[in-house]
Amino acid sequence: MISDLKDRLVTQAHEIGFDACRVCRPWDVPQVPERLATFVEKERHGQMGWMAERMHWRGNPAALWPEARSVIMLGESYTPEHDPLEILKHPDRGAISVYAQNKDYHDMVKKRLKRLARWLIADSGGEVKVFVDTAPVPEKPLGAAAGLGWQGKHTNLVSRQLGSWFFLGSVFTTLELPEDKGEVDHCGSCRSCLDICPTKAFPAPYQIDARRCISYLTIEHKGPVEEDLRKLMGNRIYGCDDCLAVCPWNKFAIDARELRYAAREELKAPSLAELAALDDAAFRTLFSGSPIKRIGRDRFVRNVLYAIGNSEDPSLRDAAQSLLDDPDATVADAARWASDRLG
Template sequence: MSGADVKASIRAKALELGFSDVGFARAQALPEWKASLDAYVAEGRHGDMAWMAETAGRRADPNVLWPEARSVIVLGTNYAPSGDPLKLTRFPERGNISVYARNRDYHDLVKRRLKALGRWMAETWGCELKVFVDTAPVMEKPLAVQAGLGWRGRHTNIVSRRFGSWLFLAEVFTTLEIEPDAPEADHCGSCRACVEACPTQALDGEGRIDARRCISYLTIESKSPVPEGLRPGLGNRLYGCDDCMAACPWDKFAPPTREPDFLPRVELTAPRLADLIRLDEAGFREVFTASPVKRAGYERFMAGVLIAAANGGQVDLLAEAERRLNDPSPLIRDAAEWAALLLRSLIEGDQRDPQAPGGSPPRPLAPAP
C-alpha cells in the first residue's frame, strides 16, 4: 500500500471503531511546547500537581517519551451533551457534576478502542506502537493542533469546528512513517466568551490558565482546602466545571454524543444535595461506581457538597453541616465549619459582610428541575 493508502486505511478503521475524528502528526515537538510547560511550572500555576514538574522532560517531547516513535495518530471522541451543560448550576439544591463525569469513566471505553486499533495496525503492518489516553506524560493538546483536530482556545482546551470543545483526546505513537496532516488554524478571533465565563477568573485571556483558581483543579486535583475567597465561585459545582467550554460559540456545531457510556445516569443527572450530604464513604463508592468522580475521593467530594450547600443557602442542611464539625477528615471539618457559619448567619437573618468568608449572601435561584 502507498503511504496515502495506509493513512486512509488507519483513518477509516479508527472511525469504524467509534472514534469521532482522526489526525496525524510527526512525533516531534515544537520548541514553544517546552518553553510553555517550563513557564507554567516555574510560575507555580500547576498547583499541587507535582507530577507535571516531575515528568516535564518526557512530556515536552514525544521523542524523549519514546525515541522510536515516528508518527502520532491523534484521536478525538465526541462527548457533547444534548442539552444545556450549565442548567444545573442554576438549581442551588442540586449538585452539578461535569458533563464528562455523569456516567462511566471515559478512559475505559477509549482505551479499549485504542487497543483494538493498535492490534489491527500491528497485525496489518507489523509496526511497533504505544497507546495513551490522558494518563501518560503526553502533550496531547499541542499534538492535536499539529494533527489538525482543532486549535487551542483561550480556555486552553482544543476547539474543533465540528465538535466544539467536547472532544476526549487519545494518541497512538507508532514507528510507521505517516504523512502528517496540516495543523488547524486558530479561529477564536477576538472572542473572549470563555474567559468571561470562568467563575473564578482562572483564565488570563492569552491562552494561559492558573490551575490554582480553576474549579476542575480545586474539586479534583488539589490536596488542600479550597481557598475561602474562591469558594463562592464554585456555586454548586461538585466535580469539575464546564463553564468555559460551554461558553464557546463553536459548540453550536457539535452533534450530541450517541455513546451510551457518555449519556448521563439518572442518579447523576440532578442529584439532591440533601441526599449527597448524607452519604458515608461506602455509599459514595456505591453511587459513583465506575464513575470518574471516584477519582476525587470521598473527603474532597464531601467538602464540595458542604461548600455547595452554603453557597446555595440550603439552611435545611445546617444540621448535616454541624454533624460534620468533628469529622476525622481535616478537609471535611474545614468545609463544615465554613458552611455552618454561613448557614447559621442566614437563619439568624444576619447580613454577611461582603469581605467575610463566603462574600455576599447567596442569591435565590430557580426551583429544582
C-alpha cells in the same frame, strides 16, 4: 502504499468509534517546552507535582519514545444532550462536569485505542504505544499539530466539527504515516470562555492558572480550599464546564455515539443533602465505574459542603452540621464553614 494505509486507518478509527483521526510527528510541538517551563516556574500547576517531575517527557513527545515516527491523534465526541449551565440555577443541587456523569472515559477510550493499535500491527506491522490522559503526553498541542482543532483562549482544544466536547487519545507508532496539516486559530475576537470563568482562572487569553480553576480545585487540590475561592465555586462539586459550554463552536458539535457517555439520571442534578450523607461505602457504590471515584469520599464531600455553604438555603444547614465532627479534618472544616455561612 502508505497513503492507502492512512485511508484504511481513518476508516478503521471511525468504525471503532472515534469521530476524528489525524496524524502528526512527535516533534511537531516545539513550543511546548518553553510554555510548560513558564507554567511551572509561575507555580500555576498548584499541587500537580507530576507536571514538574516529568517535564522532559511532557515537553518533548519525541523523548518519550525516541523510536516513534508518527502520532495518531484521535477524537471522540461526548456532546451532552442537556445544557450544562442549567444546573447552576439550582443551588440545592450539585453540578457535576458532563464528562463525569457516567462511565470513566479513560477506560473506554483506551479500549478503542488498543483495538486500533492491534489492527495497525496486524495490517502493517511496526510497534505502537497508546496513551489517554494519564501519561506525560501533551495531547492538546499534538491534537492541534495534527489538525484535530486548535487550543482556544481557555487552553482546551476546539474543533470546527466537534466543538469543545470531545476526548483525546493517541497512538504512537514507529510507522511513518502521512501527516496532516495543523489547524489554525478560529477564536477571533471572542472571549466568552474568559469572561464566564467564576474564579478568573485565566491571567490572559491562552493562559490558565490551575490554582484558580474549579476543575483543579474540586479534583486535584488536596486539603481545604482558600475561603475566597470557596465562595466562587457555587454548586460545582466535581469539575466545571462553564468555559466549554459557552464556546460558539459547540453549535456545530456532532452528537456522541457512545451511549455510556450519556448522563446517568441520578447525576444530572443530585441532591446536595443526600450527597453530604455519603459514607465511604455508599460513595464507592454510587460512583462505581465513574472518574469521580478516584478523588475519594472525603474530597468529594468537602466539595459538597462548599456548595451547601454557597446555597443560601437554610434547610441544608442540618446536613452541614451533621459533619462537624467528621473524622476527616478537611471535611469538618468545610462543615463548619458551610454552617457558619448558612447561620
